[in-house]
Amino acid sequence: MSEARYYLVMPCDWERIEQVRRSVGPCLRTIYGNRAICDAVAMSSAELLENAMKHGAAEQGLVHFSLKAAEDGVTLRVRNPAQGQPATREALRAVIEWINSFEDPYQAYVARLTEICEQGGGEGGLGLVRIAYEGRARIQCYISTNGIEVEAIFTHLED
Amino acid sequence: MISPPVVLERENLIVRASFEGSVVLQLQGVIRDSSPDQWLSPLMEDVEDAVQRGAATMVVDLQELEYMNAVGFRILAGWLKRLCCRVPPCEVTLRASRRHRWQAMALPALRGVVGRELQVEHL
Numbered sequence: 256m257s258e259a260r261y262y263l264v265m266p267c268d269w270e271r272i273e274q275v276r277r278s279v280g281p282c283l284r285t286i287y288g289n290r291a292i293c294d295a296v297a298m299s300s301a302e303l304l305e306n307a308m309k310h311g312a313a314e315q316g317l318v319h320f321s322l323k324a325a326e327d328g329v330t331l332r333v334r335n336p337a338q339g340q341p342a343t344r345e346a347l348r349a350v351i352e353w354i355n356s357f358e359d360p361y362q363a364y365v366a367r368l369t370e371i372c373e374q375g376g377g378e379g380g381l382g383l384v385r386i387a388y389e390g391r392a393r394i395q396c397y398i399s400t401n402g403i404e405v406e407a408i409f410t411h412l413e414d
Numbered sequence: 415m416i417s418p419p420v421v422l423e424r425e426n427l428i429v430r431a432s433f434e435g436s437v438v439l440q441l442q443g444v445i446r447d448s449s450p451d452q453w454l455s456p457l458m459e460d461v462e463d464a465v466q467r468g469a470a471t472m473v474v475d476l477q478e479l480e481y482m483n484a485v486g487f488r489i490l491a492g493w494l495k496r497l498c499c500r501v502p503p504c505e506v507t508l509r510a511s512r513r514h515r516w517q518a519m520a521l522p523a524l525r526g527v528v529g530r531e532l533q534v535e536h537l
Contacts, residue, residue, distance in 0.1 A: 269448055272446065273426070273444065273446050276446075276481070290515075291515050294514075294515040294516070295515060298481065298515075298516060301446065301481075301483060302483065302484055305448070305483060305484075305485075309448070361523065364520075364523055365523055365526060365527060368491055368523060368524060368527045369527050371488050371491050371492055372491055372492055372495035372527050372528060373495075375492055381484040381487065381488050382483070382484035382485075385484055385487075385516075385520070388519065388523075389515065389516055389519045389520065
């Protein structure tokens with residue numbers, strides 16, 4: 256069975272996110288025949304790294320990125336060893352719960368876009384919502400003394 | 415008065431804007447900055463000026479825009495909504511490519527939110 260693993264411990268440097276995004280797609284294409292899942296995971300890698308770097312990684316300086324791809328799906332994890340502010344942690348948890356409360360992530364995506372367009376709201380989790388909608392991924396977060404880890408699991412591998 | 419064309423070049427991105435009759439914006443490359451509004455705002459103001467002076471239509475060509483992060487998409491979405499809802503409205507056509515999954519999924523949803531003044535052509 257084909258499998259790919261990708262693990263990086265990288266500095267909190269925004270410029271490096273694009274290098275990861277560009278390398279994830281070709282890595283996945285060694286396993287999956289369709290480009291859609293490769294593009295979705297590449298986009299999700301960039302969005303999760305952006306979130307980690309925006310919300311506290313600078314405190315510790317390093318972000319942990321891991322990807323495991325097999326024939327039954329892709330698991331993407333980004334861990335920020337910094338604890339961040341309590342409000343940031345709760346906001347992250349709340350956004351993920353909110354996304355997962357929708358039966359169809361398209362509804363969450365439209366709701367967030369509407370909020371942005373109607374109220375000029377901040378980004379407010381649009382990156383996470385697009386992972387759920389465009390990537391059809393299930394998102395979870397884990398908060399512990401090791402930091403904040405966000406996980407996205409992709410099981411819809413068809414076009 | 416017609417504004418001269420504008421070309422914005424950044425690492426991995428070229429934006430071309432022309433203002434003859436209708437406004438045409440062409441984006442090529444990748445938008446991945448943490449604060450793209452810093453360099454997009456002057457261009458957006460130029461476009462809004464052109465609309466204010468009577469340009470009733472705008473084409474935003476995204477076919478060669480390989481990737482845009484959520485920060486960039488939020489700015490684009492809010493801006494298009496403002497342009498399409500002004501009085502009189504500006505009719506905007508987004509030219510998208512089916513090669514880019516994010517465009518195929520995000521732009522129809524955006525059209526649903528913005529309304530009929532926003533059209534999406536998937537080429």
